[in-house]
Amino acid sequence: MTIVLTIAVLVLVAIAIWQMTKIFELSQIKTDNSQIANDKDNKYNGYLLFGFLIFIYGITIFSFAKYSKFLLPEAASEHGGEYDLLMYISFVIIFIVQTITQALLHYFGYKYRGEKGKKALFYADNDKLEFIWTIIPVVVLAGLILWGLYTWTNIMDVNDEDDPLIVELYAQQFNWTARYGGEDNELGMANVRMIDINKANVLGLDESDPYASDDIITKELHLPVGRKVNFRFRSQDVLHSAYMPHFRAQMNCVPGMITEFSFTPTITTEEMRQNPEVIEKVKRTNKIRAERAALGQPNGDPWEFDYVLLCNKICGKSHYNMQMKIIVETEEEYQKWLEEQQTFGQTMASMN
Amino acid sequence: MSAIVQEHTEDHAHDHGHHHKETFITKYIFSQDHKMIAKQYLITGLIMGFIGIGMSLLFRMQLAFPGESFLLFEWFLGDWAPDGVMDADIYLALVTIHGTIMVFFVLTAGLSGTFSNLLIPLQIGARDMASGFLNMISYWLFFISSVIMVSSIFIEAGPAAAGWTIYPPLSALPMAQPGSGLGMTLWLVSMAVFIASSLMGSLNYIVTVINLRTKGMSMTRLPLTIWAFFVTAIIGVISFPVLLSAALLLIMDRSFGTSFFLSDIFIQGEVLHYQGGSPVLFEHLFWFLGHPEVYIVLLPALGITSEVMSTNARKPIFGYRAMVASILAIAFLSTIVWGHHMFISGMNPFLGSVFTFTTLLIAIPSAVKAFNYITTLWKGNLQLNPAMLFSIGLVSTFITGGLTGIILGDSTLDINVHDTYFVVAHFHLVMGISALYGLFAGVYHWFPKMFGKMMNKNLGYVHFWVTAVCAYGVFFPMHFVGMAGVPRRYYENTAFPMFDELTDVQVLMTVFALIAGAAQLVFAYNFVHSIFYGRPAEQNPWKSNTLEWTAPVKHFHGNWEGEIPEVHRWAYDYSKTWDNGDYIIPGQDYVPQHIPLQENEEELQH
Ligand code: HEM
Ligand SMILES: [Cu+2]
Numbered sequence: 001m002t003i004v005l006t007i008a009v010l011v012l013v014a015i016a017i018w019q020m021t022k023i024f025e026l027s028q029i030k031t032d033n034s035q036i037a038n039d040k041d042n043k044y045n046g047y048l049l050f051g052f053l054i055f056i057y058g059i060t061i062f063s064f065a066k067y068s069k070f071l072l073p074e075a076a077s078e079h080g081g082e083y084d085l086l087m088y089i090s091f092v093i094i095f096i097v098q099t100i101t102q103a104l105l106h107y108f109g110y111k112y113r114g115e116k117g118k119k120a121l122f123y124a125d126n127d128k129l130e131f132i133w134t135i136i137p138v139v140v141l142a143g144l145i146l147w148g149l150y151t152w153t154n155i156m157d158v159n160d161e162d163d164p165l166i167v168e169l170y171a172q173q174f175n176w177t178a179r180y181g182g183e184d185n186e187l188g189m190a191n192v193r194m195i196d197i198n199k200a201n202v203l204g205l206d207e208s209d210p211y212a213s214d215d216i217i218t219k220e221l222h223l224p225v226g227r228k229v230n231f232r233f234r235s236q237d238v239l240h241s242a243y244m245p246h247f248r249a250q251m252n253c254v255p256g257m258i259t260e261f262s263f264t265p266t267i268t269t270e271e272m273r274q275n276p277e278v279i280e281k282v283k284r285t286n287k288i289r290a291e292r293a294a295l296g297q298p299n300g301d302p303w304e305f306d307y308v309l310l311c312n313k314i315c316g317k318s319h320y321n322m323q324m325k326i327i328v329e330t331e332e333e334y335q336k337w338l339e340e341q342q343t344f345g346q347t348m349a350s351m352n
Numbered sequence: 353m354s355a356i357v358q359e360h361t362e363d364h365a366h367d368h369g370h371h372h373k374e375t376f377i378t379k380y381i382f383s384q385d386h387k388m389i390a391k392q393y394l395i396t397g398l399i400m401g402f403i404g405i406g407m408s409l410l411f412r413m414q415l416a417f418p419g420e421s422f423l424l425f426e427w428f429l430g431d432w433a434p435d436g437v438m439d440a441d442i443y444l445a446l447v448t449i450h451g452t453i454m455v456f457f458v459l460t461a462g463l464s465g466t467f468s469n470l471l472i473p474l475q476i477g478a479r480d481m482a483s484g485f486l487n488m489i490s491y492w493l494f495f496i497s498s499v500i501m502v503s504s505i506f507i508e509a510g511p512a513a514a515g516w517t518i519y520p521p522l523s524a525l526p527m528a529q530p531g532s533g534l535g536m537t538l539w540l541v542s543m544a545v546f547i548a549s550s551l552m553g554s555l556n557y558i559v560t561v562i563n564l565r566t567k568g569m570s571m572t573r574l575p576l577t578i579w580a581f582f583v584t585a586i587i588g589v590i591s592f593p594v595l596l597s598a599a600l601l602l603i604m605d606r607s608f609g610t611s612f613f614l615s616d617i618f619i620q621g622e623v624l625h626y627q628g629g630s631p632v633l634f635e636h637l638f639w640f641l642g643h644p645e646v647y648i649v650l651l652p653a654l655g656i657t658s659e660v661m662s663t664n665a666r667k668p669i670f671g672y673r674a675m676v677a678s679i680l681a682i683a684f685l686s687t688i689v690w691g692h693h694m695f696i697s698g699m700n701p702f703l704g705s706v707f708t709f710t711t712l713l714i715a716i717p718s719a720v721k722a723f724n725y726i727t728t729l730w731k732g733n734l735q736l737n738p739a740m741l742f743s744i745g746l747v748s749t750f751i752t753g754g755l756t757g758i759i760l761g762d763s764t765l766d767i768n769v770h771d772t773y774f775v776v777a778h779f780h781l782v783m784g785i786s787a788l789y790g791l792f793a794g795v796y797h798w799f800p801k802m803f804g805k806m807m808n809k810n811l812g813y814v815h816f817w818v819t820a821v822c823a824y825g826v827f828f829p830m831h832f833v834g835m836a837g838v839p840r841r842y843y844e845n846t847a848f849p850m851f852d853e854l855t856d857v858q859v860l861m862t863v864f865a866l867i868a869g870a871a872q873l874v875f876a877y878n879f880v881h882s883i884f885y886g887r888p889a890e891q892n893p894w895k896s897n898t899l900e901w902t903a904p905v906k907h908f909h910g911n912w913e914g915e916i917p918e919v920h921r922w923a924y925d926y927s928k929t930w931d932n933g934d935y936i937i938p939g940q941d942y943v944p945q946h947i948p949l950q951e952n953e954e955e956l957q958h
């Protein structure tokens with residue numbers, strides 16, 4: 001249906017364009033044919049420039065009114081709040097500048113549209129003016145840079161303070177695997193050269209490394225709320241990127257190298273599901289999905305909110321569907337889940 | 353022997369305007385005349401542009417209607433769209449080739465190649481480029497690389513599909529992706545040829561600007577177009593070789609088993625032998641070109657805008673010296689900001705800080721340029737020709753797109769929007785659309801110079817207004833898609849229920865994109881029709897000051913009959929008056945560069 005509609009719209013627009021050109025061409029025969037803008041062109045296009053300014057404001061307001069609710073919900077990590085604030089301030093600045101400069105640009109285009117006999121002002125230089133608008137960006141940007149760098153240094157400082165949980169995220173075409181340090185919270189040695197598919201050693205752990213035997217390998221990422229997590233990322237084939245948008249976290253996974261990122265989850269999945277924004281979002285989404293189901297289309301089953309880990313670096317055919325569920329839960333729930341998991345040592349033993 | 357040579361050169365020096373006997377081949381195909389070469393670049397670039405934009409329409413349809421069957425897909429993609437449903441691999445291939453074509457073939461070669469060739473000799477007062485022969489080779493290498501790139505679309509396994517950034521290992525391993533086989537080989541070969549072409553062109557531009565300026569044309573009297581082309585060429589010479597070396601090392605990794613970029617890889621059930629290389633190294637090399645590349649694309653567009661805006665505002669460009677300084681500052685800074693594409697690549701975070709700093713620095717000259725353009729309009733007598741509208745449009749999209757750069761250049765904020773549609777929206781506005789507007793402004797403005805005909809202005813107006821509305825219609829809402837967390841290079845978003853409600857936005861953007869595509873047909877029609885049936889142009893239709901308008905409409909090798917005009921003033925004496933308010937030349941609001949200073953006229957200090 002949408003397609004028929006779209007095609008109809010397109011056809012109409014095409015006809016409209018064609019008609020417009022025809023009208024333009026007809027109206028032109030009577031007037032001069034120099035193909036150089038005359039007063040009438042200047043007038044109409046001047047008005048259109050003004051109209052365009054209104055269009056820019058309009059589409060901005062429209063987008064904010066209609067699409068703001070699509071944005072990510074409140075950050076679910078400790079540094080996320082700081083991130084969101086910095087983003088918010090940057091946006092305020094951007095919008096002030098955008099509103100003013102677009103207004104000047106288009107208003108001047110309208111106001112000073114050409115007329116025969118009008119004289120332009122010969123105005124080639126003004127050092128003071130130029131100094132002012134060099135110095136204003138310098139000051140504003142300096143502020144943003146300093147704040148940004150301060151936050152960046154804090155976020156990227158991956159250290160062992162506060163007894164962080166150590167988790168490895170392992171990427172391959174086209175899925176994720178998580179590995180926990182186990183009892184000792186220490187990851188065993190691993191390398192792709194030690195992968196043994198037949199023995200289900202898919203992450204290439206060193207079977208002789210005592211640190212490895214208590215490692216826990218899972219296909220869901222469970223995190224206890226309020227505890228710092230130090231992530232270490234590996235990839236076995238091509239570049240991937242571990243993107244956890246709800247936590248304002250992302251890091252590339254690079255074959256041949258271990259990369260790191262660290263954050264502290266602050267909101268459990270359960271709590272996030274109770275967030276009014278999220279409730280609304282789920283409602284809207286499930287309405288769409290119900291419509292699909294009614295039409296017998298795929299992806300119609302109801303959805304429940306969950307944090308996700310997405311792949312955000314082009315990695316091949318199924319890049320668009322490389323995901324893992326993230327569950328943030330209380331310490332007790334986490335411990336309970338952990339105990340249900342097999343350790344690497346147990347898995348190996350059961351293979352023999 | 354030497355006597356003969358002597359005689360020949362002397363002969364040549366005197367025969368200004370003498371026409372060699374030219375055959376069809378030497379005139380239209382293997383021409384060494386910069387004006388013909390410019391037209392060859394333009395037409396090749398435009399054809400590539402239509403291919404590139406056509407591809408974007410195909411994958412935009414897939415994004416709006418994921419998994420839907422289209423007859424269009426079946427026609428264009430054949431086996432890659434079984435039953436009219438686009439295959440996921442070919443989606444990535446389309447995105448990759450679209451990006452490559454638009455950035456390199458349309459906006460580097462098509463824009464800079466066209467207008468550097470056309471304008472450098474004409475505006476500095478030279479009879480041709482320093483080396484017409486090298487110039488000809490440069491075009492033909494570009495042509496060959498275009499042919500290779502386009503032909504890669506037709507091979508069985510499909511063209512390169514690792515994104516226009518071709519990061520290894522994806523681009524290095526045919527097992528990782530079908531496009532990384534022959535398709536990627538052709539991509540690399542094509543780009544190597546392209547780089548050779550670009551280097552020859554750039555060296556030629558640099559030498560010509562330095563050596564062949566006419567009498568009186570000091571560097572500070574150069575039109576801003578020439579400054580822009582000149583500096584662009586310098587950046588190209590500095591950064592393109594680095595891409596070439598990256599491509600060569602990648603070829604080695606692919607074909608000769610070296611490990612520059614690869615290490616510890618296990619794919620399709622086996623461990624590969626590669627050891628010790630790093631994909632991050634490739635990213636450094638790629639972006640060492642990649643970022644300057646966006647200025648290679650943009651600076652010529654800004655140069656064209658300066659010229660077109662000043663002429664049509666009937667006012668000097670505001671702050672000529674600041675404009676030159678900004679171009680130089682941007683050029684310098686553009687070579688030390690590449691790391692902002694790699695904040696979360698695994699690179700040392702401290703390096704990230706440095707690149708944040710340099711990146712936000714580059715915002716300053718960019719801001720200065722935007723303010724200067726706006727002031728140029730102030731109190732002007734704006735002649736709103738299509739070229740002028742495209743120039744104003746450029747400033748508008750340059751600001752809108754540039755501002756979001758403040759977010760992406762801030763390493764902290766980049767964490768969550770990196771590689772999302774926010775980036776796609778940003779770079780399309782600031783680089784893609786802006787530079788495209790610059791290209792259009794240039795075509796409308798210099799069409800009379802290139803083809804001796806006028807383009808139809810009303811079709812130009814339709815073209816501009818539809819394009820301007822649609823460009824915002826496509827790329828403004830796209831920021832929201834990005835901030836909702838949608839990654840780029842996704843074949844469809846249906847695997848994530850959290851993106852379900854964005855489908856409406858996708859449809860809206862696609863509708864705007866299709867209309868924008870249709871508007872380009874108006875341009876194509878106008879372009880071709882005007883070449884043959886356009887109104888014959890007068891010599892200086894826009895009443896412009898620069899030297900190219902002192903050359904006769906009719907083209908011949910050598911540009912000017914008789915002496916090359918001498919330059920006596922800068923290029924921006926529009927609406928200059930005596931103290932009593934009368935124009936310097938009575939009844940004429942402009943004073944071309946070759947007019948000597950009048951008695952008692954003061955030359956402004958620039
Ligand atoms: C009708 C006009 C255009 C539309 C609708 C369009 C649309 C798109 C879309 C949807 C993507 C995919 C983004 C992704 O998945 O990562 C894309 C990628 C891209 N486009 Fe465009 N585009 C247009 C014109 C241009 C222009 C003028 C340029 C010139 C710079 C350009 C350069 C690129 C580049 C460099 C990429 C990235 C390719 C990659 O990810 O490898 N596009 N375009
Ligand atoms: Cu991936």
Ligand SMILES: [Cu+2]
Nearest residue numbers: 643689690693
């Ligand atoms: Cu960059």
